[in-house]
Amino acid sequence: MMQEPVLVLNANFEPIHVCSTRRAVGLILAGKADMIVNGRGHIRTISQLLPRPSVIRLETQVHRPRPRVKLTRREIFRRDNYTCQYCGRRDVNLTVDHVIPRHLGGPHKWTNLVAACSACNHRKGGRKVDEAHMHLAHIPKEPPANAAYIFGKHLSENGEWEPYISGW
Known part of the structure; x- marks a missing residue:
C-alpha cells in the first residue's frame, strides 16, 4: 500500500517523477508538496487519518535538464x-x-x-542486415522523451494521471 506509485508534478504542473506513496506523504507532511488527486482512500495512523495521494505537486519549481530515455x-x-x-x-x-x-x-x-x-x-550473426538478406520492420531511433512515453507505462493502473501527462 505504501509502495504504490505517485505522480510528482513540478510547480508548473509538469510531470517530473514517480515516487512511492510513503515518499509522497513525507513530502506533503514536510510542506514541500500539495496533494492534487486522492484516488486511493486514506491511511489510518494512531492519531489521524491521512489521504493516500495519487498525484502531488511540488511547492517550488525544480529546474532540471530535459529528460532522456535511458538506453537499456x-x-x-x-x-x-x-x-x-x-x-x-x-x-x-x-x-x-x-x-x-x-x-x-x-x-x-x-x-x-x-x-x-x-x-x-x-x-x-555478425553480418550487416543486407548481407544476411534480412529487412528491418522499423528504422531504429531514440524514443521520445515526452511525459506520455516516460510515464505511460503507469497509466493502465493509474487512469487519474491522464490529464497531467497528456498535456506535456
Whole structure:
C-alpha cells in the first residue's frame, strides 16, 4: 500500500517523477508538496487519518535538464513493442541485436539497436542486415522523451494521471 506509485508534478504542473506513496506523504507532511488527486482512500495512523495521494505537486519549481530515455534492454524492447524487428514475431525471449555489428564499427546507440528473437539474431550473426538478406520492420531511433512515453507505462493502473501527462 505504501509502495504504490505517485505522480510528482513540478510547480508548473509538469510531470517530473514517480515516487512511492510513503515518499509522497513525507513530502506533503514536510510542506514541500500539495496533494492534487486522492484516488486511493486514506491511511489510518494512531492519531489521524491521512489521504493516500495519487498525484502531488511540488511547492517550488525544480529546474532540471530535459529528460532522456535511458538506453537499456527493457527500453529497447518497449520501444520495439516487444516484437522482433526482423520477422515480426512477438516473443518473450527477445535479444538485443546490433544492426551494424560492434566488430564492424557499429555504435552502441539507439539508432543501432533493435529487439530480435533469438532465431533471427542467430541467423543474422555478425553480418550487416543486407548481407544476411534480412529487412528491418522499423528504422531504429531514440524514443521520445515526452511525459506520455516516460510515464505511460503507469497509466493502465493509474487512469487519474491522464490529464497531467497528456498535456506535456
